[in-house]
Amino acid sequence: MAESNVGFWSYAHDDNELDDGRVLDLAGHLKNEYALLTGESLDIFVDREALAWGDTWRARIDGALVETTFFIPIITPRYFTREECRRELLAFSRETQRRAVPDLVLPILYVTVPDLNAENPDEAVALVARRQYVDWRDLRLSAINSVAYRTAVNGLAVRLAKIAKEVSERQVASELAESADIPQAGHGLLELAEAVEGPVEEWATTMLDDELGYFQYDATAEVFDKRMKRAGSAGARYALVRQHAEAQLPIAEAHLERVRAMATAATELDADVTSALLAIAEKPSRWEFFPKLRAALFEVRRALAENDDRFLKNDQYASQGFREFANITRTMGTVANLHARAERYVDEARATFDRWFALAAATEADAANSGVPPAGGAT
DSSP: OOOOEEEEEEOOHHHHHHTTTHHHHHHHHHHHHHHHHHSSOEEEEOOTTSHHHHHHHHHHHTSGGGGGEEEEEEEOTGGGGOHHHHHHHHHHHHHHHHTTOGGGBOOEEOSOOTTOSTTOSSHHHHHHHHSOOEEOTTGGGSOTTSHHHHHHHHHHHHHHHHHHHHHHHHHHHHHHHHHTTOOOTTTTHHHHHHHHHHHHHHHHHHHHHTHHHHHHHHHHHHHHHHHHHHOOSHHHHHHHHHHHHHHHHHHHHHHHHHHHHHHHHHHHHHHHHHHHHHHHHHOGGGGGGOHHHHHHHHHHHHHHHHTHHHHHHHHHHHHHHHHTTTTTOHHHHHHHHHHHHHHHHHHHHHHHHHHHHHHHHHTHHHHHHTTOOOGGGOO
16 A cells, blocks of 8 residues: 655744744645645644654654655744754755655745845755745735635645655656666765765864864853953953953854854765765775765764763853853853854754764674774774
């Protein structure tokens, strides 16, 4: 029995409440229109807190069922401020890109988002801008029973049905190729290595170089603490706070740019790196095509193990600490906000790396059995 098509409706819950429930109304209308047009069901999951969402998400994102699954993000300015929304968007986009079915991500632009363009330094915003999104900004203001609204819902359902048909045909062709023993394993390894090796080495260097920013932050904070202990009057302490804020501002700005570039690069590399690691998992001797990838992954892992608190918590601590002084000088509030933004990018880059390393580490025992030198010796 064929699997039914599934859709994940990714949205910021506050947006639905502020628009009188119309975000979820649209999901229901689309589901009904799809069933009417195709005679098949489209199960749309709308509540990420529900057990069914979690179980189905894991089954679909981790397996081949991603190829019968739509991801429909409802794009608003608030969407990009929600960690769970960003995480879902990046994770699903990664899988569809790797499986060459990017059309399964279908953003709906619900409200105007400033700087929605492919050059935006925020990788999640840029990702949506590069997709063929559906513009719903005027339609959300139309009456639900209006011709314009009903026509647009129909067009959206037609588009989903067309994509589902195309994906199904590709799946059948792939299954036929496998049954005919058409060789596919290892195809394009050299091209994949060319796409991965240099960029991943550069990415690792950027990630490791950001330690300099953390050391600058620590050194400046240490000097400030010592001076504060010696300061006598309240006026002297206030002056020190202003000086400290001015010293930390360029450090925080440079740090934000580095981690934003690091997160963006991780997103861009993700599909190729994941494909390479899955190919290596099938045959560990393929590490010989990816020496720089292997060295980069284990070098970064060692650095993270040695400085785990620094990499994971510094931005959080800095944001909280500077915010306590924001009432003295606005510059402190600016520095706090910069570290809060940096924390998000660090979390996203770290999550991507952790997934890469888990795939790489899983191959180590097999690699040793295959006569491949251990990664500990890679430099």
